[in-house]
Amino acid sequence: MFLRTLSLALVIGVATACAPAFAQTEVRVSIADLDLATKAGQKTLDRRLAHAARRVCGGMPSLANRSLVIAYRACIAEAEERYAPLRTLAVNRALEGANERRVAVLADKLGFIAIR
Numbered sequence: 001m002f003l004r005t006l007s008l009a010l011v012i013g014v015a016t017a018c019a020p021a022f023a024q025t026e027v028r029v030s031i032a033d034l035d036l037a038t039k040a041g042q043k044t045l046d047r048r049l050a051h052a053a054r055r056v057c058g059g060m061p062s063l064a065n066r067s068l069v070i071a072y073r074a075c076i077a078e079a080e081e082r083y084a085p086l087r088t089l090a091v092n093r094a095l096e097g098a099n100e101r102r103v104a105v106l107a108d109k110l111g112f113i114a115i116r
Contacts, residue, residue, distance in 0.1 A: 027052040029083075036094030049087060053079035 029052050035041040054060070057075035061068035 027055050031090055036091045037098035041094070042091055045087065045090070049080075049083050053083070 029045075029048050031045060031048075034044055036045060053076050056079050057072055059072075061072055063069060
């Protein structure tokens, strides 16, 4: 339940001064279809976040323009800094939910009543 609502909130945004004029200032990253309690789900999330950061920052500029490359790398770093706490929160919530389900299943198998 929490992860579905978090999927709407996991947004990467950067300052408009950092992102080029043609870049998006905000990109939504859906996590509703991911099982973040698994390494595979976390890796997929990381790929999506990296892709979203590249979209927000306008894509890698030509290496011939050093100042644009430096600005792009700064933009990527800022985007990563902004989404890191939300990524951690989403993964931690998924792991907590998985642990709660394991306890409930074990309690049911042992004949205990799980009190929440």
